[in-house]
Amino acid sequence: MxxxxxxxxxxxxxxxxxxxxxxxxxxxxxxxxxxxxxxxxxxxxxxxxxxxxxxxxxxxxxxxxxxxxxxxxxxxxxxxxxxxxxxxxxxxxxxxxxxxxxxxxxxxxxxxxxxxxxxxxxxxxxxxxxDFTLLVVAPDSPFDGCADAVEAAKEQRVVAGVSGAASLDNAVFAMVEQDTGAEFDRVPFESGGEVMASLIAGRIDIASLNPSEVLGQLESGDLRALCVAADERYDYDALSQIPTAKEEGIDVSYGxxxxxxxxxxxxxxxxxxxxxxxxxxxxxxxxxxxxxxxxxxxxxxxxxxxxxxxxxxxxxxxxxxxx
Missing domain, CATH: 3.40.190.150 (Bordetella uptake gene, domain 1)
Structure with missing residues (x-):
């Protein structure tokens, strides 16, 4: 399509x-x-x-x-x-x-x-x-999918790293909050690289990152993707198994x-x-x-x-x- x-x-x-x-x-x-x-x-x-x-x-x-x-x-x-x-x-x-x-x-x-x-x-x-963003977590995260992260954010503090207030990833988390009623504790960083480093180090719980900047970490197992904020799954082999947010019951798609x-x-x-x-x-x-x-x-x-x-x-x- x-x-x-x-x-x-x-x-x-x-x-x-x-x-x-x-x-x-x-x-x-x-x-x-x-x-x-x-x-x-x-x-x-x-x-x-x-x-x-x-x-x-x-x-x-x-x-x-x-x-x-x-x-x-x-x-x-x-x-x-x-x-x-x-x-x-x-x-x-x-x-x-x-x-x-x-x-x-x-x-x-x-x-x-x-x-x-x-x-x-x-x-x-x-x-x-x-460029449709992926919601990603550390490999040992308790979240199995985006729906799990949303439910947790309704009941407890879930820290989401974003690369600035005007960034795509901040907008995506805001859209998820509006659609679901969840509330993430959004912490701004200077760049996507800093967000990713903090996620790998365990200083934040979840992040929204572009596929190209996080693919290496997904392939190495340093990070794990929960869903993609898009209408359709990516058809690239490396990303095709990642479900969309809509498949997880979250009506959010933004590129x-x-x-x-x-x-x-x-x-x-x-x-x-x-x-x-x-x-x-x-x-x-x-x-x-x-x-x-x-x-x-x-x-x-x-x-x-x-x-x-x-x-x-x-x-x-x-x-x-x-x-």
Whole structure:
């Protein structure tokens, strides 16, 4: 079904943008260097090197380079849970030579902090897929499934590690609480790596982690997955036996998207240029390799479709972040 959704989304996007023309190489620049594409482009990553956003940004940058012939330099501008990178892109209003590797913080951070930006300040280019979180515990945990963890959290203190108030995992635990009436003692950490280390050390009881960052620990037996917060099970062999939250009686499904945005105020032609380049990237082997290596659910969306997705995603987040 996920493959069918990916195909349908791509076909719809092609219909929406029919007539925009094939992707071309880099164009010239006006005197200010902001209204037309040049050969030098910056891909901003609003988090540090080595993480999921950095990997996504570098992979997409390479794909867009191959599609356009432009030189795309990746620049990490981390800090403030992503706010520094997004604020930097905000300062590049109208300049299509800047892109940003985006994810859920685009929507969630302005709900939990006083940021200068709003997601509507930017131009949506494309999403490449979704990352559905796993609820995981230590191997000796008394919880056999997510239903057990929920029932325990209704009666006693169950400590859940999350990587920040604006993170996907914090939102997932909030959704579980709203659906079930359970209450987890959510403890924030700086990163998913710190959450995982604390879970392995026994300092917390449960965590919500992305498959790509926890697969090694699942395979080694250092951690155990209770369920995945998705509508369907993953079809990767390493994850296919993990039940969904809905199978456990918990009506929660929420994925972290990964994609690309550009500054607001760029021309329609510039936006179409990057959307077309995105389609070329998705049609190649590099996209499939990235999706498989990072255990994502594929689902590319472009331009207006990506904007509609962001609108819906934000509405879901608003219900739990600001109930």
């Amino acid at each position: 996920m493959r069918a959704r990916r195909t349908a989304a791509a076909a719809a996007a092609l219909l929406l943008t029919a007539g925009t023309g094939a992707c071309s190489g880099a164009a010239g620049s006006d005197e200010a260097g902001t209204s037309e594409l040049t050969g030098d482009v910056t891909m901003v990553v609003p988090f540090g090197a080595g993480g999921g956003s950095d990997i996504a940004g570098r992979t997409i940058a390479a794909g867009l380079e191959a599609a356009t012939g432009a030189t795309i330099t990746v620049e990490n501008r981390d800090g403030g849970a992503g706010a520094i990178g997004y604020t930097y892109l905000l300062s590049k209003q109208g300049d299509p030579n800047y892109l940003l590797a985006t994810e859920t913080a685009l929507l969630s951070l302005p709900m939990t902090a006083d940021t200068e930006y709003h997601y509507t300040d930017f131009t949506p280019i494309m999403s490449i897929g979704e 972290q998207f990964r994609g690309v945005i550009a500054p607001g105020g760029i021309t329609e032609e510039a936006a179409a240029h990057w959307e077309d380049a995105g389609r070329e990237f998705v049609a190649g082997d590099a996209y499939d390799d990235y999706i498989a290596a990072n255990l994502l659910q594929p689902g590319p969306l472009y331009g207006a479709e990506f904007r509609a997705y962001l609108d819906d995603n934000r509405a879901s987040l608003e219900e739990v972040m600001n109930p």
